[in-house]
Amino acid sequence: MITEKTNIEVIAFDADDTLWMNETIFSKAQGQYREMLQTYIEPEVLDQRFHETMIRNLQSFGYGIKNFTFSMIETAIELSYGKISGLEIQQIINLGREMLKHPVELINGVKETLHKLSKEFELMIITKGDLFDQEGKIARSGIAHYFPRVEILSEKNEMAYTNILKRYQITTEQFLMVGNSLKSDVIPVCKIGANALHIPFHITWAHEQVEEKEHQNLSYWKAKSIKEVPDLVKC
Ligand SMILES: [Mg+2]
Structure with a gap:
């Protein structure tokens, strides 16, 4: 847990099961x-x-x-x-x-949290999946205006995150990734030296499940709800 003011300037959110229900x-x-x-x-x-x-x-x-x-x-x-x-x-x-x-059902607390964070941070969506489906969900979500940058990737791995940071000229200290998947949102982000926050969703797709040993030595934040993000980043 970080207790001092951080250097975070950009907060990227995963979409499925982080901003809205999917699983x-x-x-x-x-x-x-x-x-x-x-x-x-x-x-x-x-x-x-x-x-x-x-x-x-x-x-x-x-x-x-x-x-x-x-x-x-x-x-x-x-x-x-x-x-x-x-x-x-x-x-x-x-x-x-x-x-x-299927209608896009936002997870409890998403709107208020994004509203608060958007005043101090640049917000981004980094999601994977089908381009057409994800673009449709973002458009129907009612929260698209909080995200000037949206990245829809075929895979979220170290290389993908490194490329995004390079493309937008964001340093690893400036970047925080928030998501429900240890495999896609936390582990690769920690491995490139950036900040990650894990907010579990009550169901995890079997393919996204990882063994304890894959993340036990990594340092990342944990929260139960997206509502905790502003406090964590001292907003
Ligand atoms: Mg997800």
């Missing part, structure tokens, strides 16, 4: 998918295979709802040995489409 939408859709296919497949088998398919497909489709939807279809075809009907595939596509249209 809850995916979990709900996966529940409906499970129900839809219960006549063909045991839910546990489906979950496991679906997860594997989605991770494998990240290389082709990247993060986001498109990959989720393609992977639901692919897994259903594989596990039903091709018996799944066109009608059922249509239902899966509809499930994906509903996810894309």
